[in-house]
Amino acid sequence: MAVRKLAPEEFQPKSFEFTPETEAFAQEQIAKYPPGRQASAVIPLLWRVQEQHDGWLPQKAIEAVAALLDMPPIRVMEVATFYTMFNLAPVGKYFIQFCGTTPCLLRGAGDIKKVLESRFGEQGHLSDDGMFSWLEVECLGACCNAPMVQINDDYYEDLTPQNFEKLLNDLAAGRPVKKGPQNGRRASEPEDAIKTLTDPSLYDGSMIGTWRKRFEEEAVKAATTGEAAAAQATAASNPKPAKPESGRAVETEKADTPAKRAKEGEAPVTGAEQKAASPKAVEKDSKKS
Ligand code: FES
Structure with a gap:
């Protein structure tokens, strides 16, 4: 990306004044934002000022926008130097x-x-x-x-x-x-001849319901030729094994869960028993003995 900086001193005008039209435009833009948020109008203002000043932004114009919006000039400079739509040096007609x-x-x-x-x-x-x-x-x-x-x-x-x-x-x-x-095209249509979506049936309504009709015809054909009955008979005599576990989490019974103990008629583990079985407690006991 090219370095974007202000035009050399010899191009910079000594002063910049808003025209009445630019001033009116600026007030219109500022009024769109809540009090104290007038800085939000900085881009449209810079754009209009650039139009007023033959397509580029001199330093004095940037400072004038900053003063109007009550912004530090460096903040407006940052916007003007960031966006390539703002020209910082004179441009041709x-x-x-x-x-x-x-x-x-x-x-x-x-x-x-x-x-x-x-x-x-x-x-x-x-x-x-x-x-x-x-x-x-x-x-x-x-x-x-x-x-x-x-x-x-x-x-x-x-x-x-x-x-x-x-x-x-x-x-x-x-x-x-x-x-x-510049080559005779009206917009972005094909350059020579149209080569896609040329089938007239796309536009005369005859395509509506085509897919449904096709499935219905295939079903009738299968019924008449006995294909459907044959397929059903094969399925009954040669069933595919079910795979209940495919694609599902496999449930396995945990070693000693409250549910398992209840199922087997055992009393649930008490808090004291849990404490006594903790690794710390076990280590303590082993040290004692
Ligand atoms: S690449 Fe040139 S207009 Fe998109």
């Missing part, structure tokens, strides 16, 4: 989160990464025009449409180097782009 997890890699994410590297250089840096930056992240949950990237709030899936280059060119030129699959 188009912030690309590239999925580099196994399903995407198996479907060609390596080639998508090469496109990113060749166009924008190392991850975590702004492109020369400030329009793009990218970051490799773990699975974004769209593996059915691998490989994929998230750009700002939207997913772009079923990528190839060609359609990804086109997508980036369109974004750079301000042309409209299609969100979701």
Whole structure:
């Protein structure tokens, strides 16, 4: 995992102010929690502040959130540096989160990464025009449409180097782009033809009760051919031995239990007798003699 720390001094603004909209949002969030528990609103507030500040959190913004929530700034810093959804350095107008997890890699994410590297250089840096930056992240949950990237709030899936280059060119030129699959798929349906659940009988109701019908037919067949009667006769003449102990705990009679003594008409053992028979008492007696 990459080290997550605040952006260098030269990127940090000297001050940060909430916009009236962010302030109103913050009060709305704080009101959801009981008095004294306003710190629970820290994540939505950081998120909204990040949106206000071009997609990243400067130190002054983190401190402003801490002051608003009456939290020590280090506590808010801990949250901001822990969650990768918070950017701690400037990001491009188009912030690309590239999925580099196994399903995407198996479907060609390596080639998508090469496109990113060749166009924008190392991850975590702004492109020369400030329009793009990218970051490799773990699975974004769209593996059915691998490989994929998230750009700002939207997913772009079923990528190839060609359609990804086109997508980036369109974004750079301000042309409209299609969100979701880039290969003509509507969602995550099969790429070519549907190959499963194609039997029409699955949908016309004719399958209802099929299993029951099959058992009934087999029973009728057995009765007509005499199979059932033959099976019964064999079972009667050749019974399988019962195994009462299989799978059960075997009960054995204990050597000298109160129940056994009562059954055999003997008096129960008294407390004094038990004491006299204890190992300590026996040892004492042997020492005396
Ligand atoms: S592995 Fe890439 S979206 Fe799941």
